[in-house]
Amino acid sequence: MLAEAAGLSLPTVKRTELETVNVSTDAREKLRAALEAAGVEFIPENGGGPGVRLRHRETRLG
Template sequence: QCRMARAALGLGVIELAKLARVSTNTVVRFERGEDLKQSTIDHMRAVLEAAGVEFIAENGGGPGVRLAKRH
């Protein structure tokens, strides 16, 4: 979902790392499925949501993301 969210926003690993104030290595490790502290995961999710992504839970079709409607 992180990779999909970055793609939807047009962000590279470096840009997300800067926005989330984490290392590029942290973003790469997360996208590989490696374990991270829950607080780091929560922070990265919050940064992506603030940038306009909505995360879609598993609903039979698999988890996903979409861009939030602008108000």
């Protein structure tokens, strides 16, 4: 669960999703770090707005 991975309560994560509610910078940073650790890559605006994508994993041939 994202809340657990970020060390936050579920209500804090839900408030962050609303975007209309003030959530601390610390909580937002924890959520971002948890998502990045799970393989999410945040990408900057490139004309179409900022976004996210899954990070490519290295394929290892054994």
